[in-house]
Amino acid sequence: LEEDLSCPVCCDVFSDPVLLPCSHSFCRSCLQSFWGSSVFRSCPVCRRRVSKKQPPSNLALRNLCEAFVQSQSSRCESEKKAACSQHGEKLKLFCLDDRQSICVVCQASRMHKGHNCAPTDEAALDCKVLFGQRSFVLSCSVATLCLGEKKKGKNMHFVFGVVARENAVNQVRQVQLIENQIKQHFIKLHQFLREEEEARLSALQEEERKKVLAVKLRDEELTNRISSLSDIIRLTEQEIAADDLTLLQVKKSQLWNFLEFFCLCQQDNAVYERLTDCQGRSFFCTCPSSWHLEAPVTLDPNTVHPCLRLSEDLNSVHYCSSGRPLPSNPERFCVSAEVLGSTRVGSGKHTWEVELGENDDWILGVASVSVKRDLEVPARPENGFWTLCLRDGEYRAMVSPLKTLKVDRKLEKVQVEVDWDAGEVCFSCPENGQTLHKFSEAFKDEVVPYF
Numbered sequence: 001l002e003e004d005l006s007c008p009v010c011c012d013v014f015s016d017p018v019l020l021p022c023s024h025s026f027c028r029s030c031l032q033s034f035w036g037s038s039v040f041r042s043c044p045v046c047r048r049r050v051s052k053k054q055p056p057s058n059l060a061l062r063n064l065c066e067a068f069v070q071s072q073s074s075r076c077e078s079e080k081k082a083a084c085s086q087h088g089e090k091l092k093l094f095c096l097d098d099r100q101s102i103c104v105v106c107q108a109s110r111m112h113k114g115h116n117c118a119p120t121d122e123a124a125l126d127c128k129v130l131f132g133q134r135s136f137v138l139s140c141s142v143a144t145l146c147l148g149e150k151k152k153g154k155n156m157h158f159v160f161g162v163v164a165r166e167n168a169v170n171q172v173r174q175v176q177l178i179e180n181q182i183k184q185h186f187i188k189l190h191q192f193l194r195e196e197e198e199a200r201l202s203a204l205q206e207e208e209r210k211k212v213l214a215v216k217l218r219d220e221e222l223t224n225r226i227s228s229l230s231d232i233i234r235l236t237e238q239e240i241a242a243d244d245l246t247l248l249q250v251k252k253s254q255l256w257n258f259l260e261f262f263c264l265c266q267q268d269n270a271v272y273e274r275l276t277d278c279q280g281r282s283f284f285c286t287c288p289s290s291w292h293l294e295a296p297v298t299l300d301p302n303t304v305h306p307c308l309r310l311s312e313d314l315n316s317v318h319y320c321s322s323g324r325p326l327p328s329n330p331e332r333f334c335v336s337a338e339v340l341g342s343t344r345v346g347s348g349k350h351t352w353e354v355e356l357g358e359n360d361d362w363i364l365g366v367a368s369v370s371v372k373r374d375l376e377v378p379a380r381p382e383n384g385f386w387t388l389c390l391r392d393g394e395y396r397a398m399v400s401p402l403k404t405l406k407v408d409r410k411l412e413k414v415q416v417e418v419d420w421d422a423g424e425v426c427f428s429c430p431e432n433g434q435t436l437h438k439f440s441e442a443f444k445d446e447v448v449p450y451f
Contacts, residue, residue: 005065008045009034014065019058022048031055094123167327170301174314174342177298297352297449300342303373305333314342317451335376341449344369351417352449353430356390363389363398366418366425367450368443379450386425386439387450388414397427397437405436418447 005013009030016028024045026034035041041050082091089103096116106112118126299314306323310316317339326332333339343350345366354364363379365387372383379385379398387398388405395411397403407429414436417426423442428435 002068005061005068013069014058014061017058017061017065018055019061020048020050020055021052022046022050025058025061028057092120093117094120096123164327167301170310170314173312174298174301177314178342181298297354298342299451300331300340300448302329302331303333304339305337307337308339310339331373333373335374339451340367341451344446344448345418345420346446347420349417349419351415354414354416354451356412356414359390360393361390362451363387364414364449364451365398365416365427366447368445368447370445381439381441384445385450386441386447388427388437395436403437407436408432408434416449420447 002013007014007017007027007030008024009026012027014025014027017025018028018031019025020043022043022045024043026044031044034044041053042048043050083089084091084103084106087103087105089105091101091103093102093104093107094100094117095102095107095112096118098112098115101120102112102117107115107117297315299310299317301310301314304310304317304326306326307320308317309320319337328334356362365379365385367379367386368384370384371377377383379387379389380400382400385398389396389398390411395405395407397405411429413430415428415430417428418424419426420443423440425439426435427437
């Protein structure tokens, strides 16, 4: 192949080959050198005259030559890799003691003298057989494990499939409950705004009625005064037209009664001030910041411990000694029996009540959204918990050290009030309004109900 790809002039592989009309090919540079400055140009092989000054390139031959050169380079590199780095000889032997390929010179050297050696192809065949045996043993072990765990695996897959489906149903139910709560909140808010609008408009209409009535009364009074003044003017003109003796006999008080009219020309400040109260800005409705809507706390099934059971509406929880398999998502408490609410509190005031029932061992309050779920830590403020508990018949505030609370009677309900902006959590008895305990500490994260 190399001879077929060699130039007849330079006897080397074609470099930028060109094709003559006689079908012979040459290197472009070789052909230019052969022709030189000759007027008559001919083929160096068959001597046939060539009329073209610039013969066309032989693209097919050029691509073939480039591929041949690349293959030769790859072959040289492969041979170089297969040669001994110390002696340059081919690696024809494999040292079984040192587990490396060597050449015949290496075998006679001190490093490998007396070692067990084998030809490279035989050593490779033995290695393939050994690997095949090990692969077969491992395949048998895998088959044994699969057959032994087949039934058990089916049962586990079924259990986890049911649990995953139940978890998905709970999530959908939780979303629907939150959606209904949002709708109820906005219904109450719209009702509040409508009532406030009606009250403000009614007050404005009443004020307008009073102002119109006051203006009418003033108009009537002014009309009466004008009529009286007209009578005084007419009487005065008559007295002026009388003779001097008659004029001098008129009493001074009668002559100057018309000065009372100037009292009517002064601005009625009381009326003016009340009119300014009717500016439109005074009747815009502003919702008070402390106004809130009551709604039940929805529990988050993604955080519940396997020993706790949630109701279908996700509003109540009870303890069960036997746990159940649940997906091990990062939000879930996996050490102690705990659960969080789904509503996050990051501003404003929020209040909810917890019905305790007949439970004689419980803990409740709020927790930071970043509390640890995979470790059992005391539910205290330094760990992101603000809680009360009932332990051994005593009501306690979970602080360091524990604080025993004085309670008049057994608690049936506990009201939890969170003022996130002020950093306060207050626990009280809704029946008698007794404050049980109050935490005061700035929150770093959002908090959620904790049980």
